[in-house]
Amino acid sequence: MSNRRVVFVVGSGRSGTSTMSGTLQTLGLHVPQPEVVADSTNPKGFGEPQWVVDLHQELLGRSGVQVSDARPRAWLEAGKLSADHATRERVISWLESQFADGGDELVIKDPRAAWFMGLWRASAERCDATSSFVTMLRPPTEVVGSKKKYYDQRQGDVTRTAAWVNMMLHTERATRGEARRFVRYADLLADWTQPVFALGEAFDLHSVKTAMAGDIAQVHKFIDPSLRRVTLTWDDVEVPASLRDLAEETWQTLDGLATEGGDTAEAHAHSDQLRVAYDEMYADAEAFAHSTTLAARREGSIATRRELEAAGATRPGPAPAGRRADRVPHAVRAMVPESARRGLRKALNRQRGRED
Template sequence: MTEKRKTIAILGSGRCGTSMIANSIRLLGVNLGKEFIVPDETNPKGFWENQNIVDIHKKIIMALGNQNTPYPRGWWNKAEIAAVKQDLKCYLEKEFGDSPLWGWKDPRTCQCIGLWKEVLKELDVEPYYLIVVRNPKDVVNSFQKAYKHTSGKWALERWIFLTLMALKETKDERRYIVDYDQFLANGFRTIKQLSSDFDIPISQKESTLKKQIQGIIEPNLQHQNSSMESLLTDKEINDTARRLYLTCYKACYSTEYFHSDEFKSQIENYFCSWFNERR
């Protein structure tokens, strides 16, 4: 029996370290494609975002909008999305049709998981979801440092929205969660655990893999992180963001909790509360 092809979707808000982690999972043999968003001063080591997939996501946003609220139920079946869906299927078959293990990273994916599930099912590809979270205080600071005119309120709401979408839409899927600081402290351990959870063999010496991952992580990043105490006392961080991050943080360090009904229920409660306030 032929083994199913696998794909890894890296989910999370911008400025959460998803680029660094995307670069790292390539070391497991994950094919991310050929054409990438060009690095710039906001991300000099590269975004590792597939240009074609980003363009397709932008078409969806052009059609449906980019507000921090979920798209209508079954949006991927709308007539105006049919051509975009076909474009995505054709591109994935052309680029990754011969790849047993591939993946992609783009924060916009968090808004589009419903479409991706449909497409991957039709292509008979088994999806795995790697969810990346970060202290929202640091996300806001990073956004404002990288993009001078970014509103702190917008950055915080964007983090809440994309994090909630990623967690809710993958609740019954094969998935793994990692915290930005957790990865900085020991990226090798994260990648090794990921390879075990997603049944991806490590094809090189572990000492070599560890050295390569250490080369991806910039040492100065470890000195730019806020303490948990500062998160709890910062008046610019709302209660929803605080509670959501604390719940995610616990899940990052407890596999049992992450896979529990309690965690899923907590995320569902945050999701309903957050979006009911915006109706």
């Protein structure tokens, strides 16, 4: 039996995933190098391999999925790439090189990884490695508040809360039946030894089970409870009552999974019910917002047409439609659906024929 192990640290960003990854690294697991460089949002470091982050950003771009995507169907779009043979071979080759360079026990952490767990699980299996998953848990209000403080300000509380529900319920479903543990961020900060050494036993991690006193002392220095800088409640997060209630029930269900003996069939069934409820809630929201979506498309088409007309006016004669479109800023073109752009190109070609 192979001694190779890969621990995937998953869950929503700003939930303590970096602290967990850094702790396992300090105890002897290998975080593939180079790592994402620490910054003011994470002064202790991210514990993320840069190659993994770059891969996930590429795959998210190809699938049209955001890091924090509230759409239930985003899982289907991202999942299609998990079965892509060429992508899987890239991951297998990279994993093999990491086992060769870093030893038999790896820790891979990136909040984007949740979208591609099928890809990683299958690739690890091809490398004759055992996969295990640790999902970090933090109250949704604190996650939303932390992202609001440190990340893109264009997303509001509603979108961030919905994205948290979507991410966490599907992460639970995707790891079900695997070697997994749920760890509360608060427990990790209060006394990291209990959840981490429990992981070592559950996942049969040699580095953790044989950690020396010096390694343990270094983890004590590494973990800084003061970095839990955002502690909001629902009074601080502006979301509709229905979404608030669903998010709170999701949190309570996941929190129960972190309790010894709490990862039960009953809890799984409740999680499934919540996921169905969220899908229905999101479908209702899309139906309500349909007119707004159509209006945004019309506005985008109008803006593109004006840009094209302005671009054409600067030339001494008619220009090919494709070259006119090239002069429109990418940000403007990206707002317009492909079907609308095709229609606009046809109209411009007809206009060109009349001018000629």
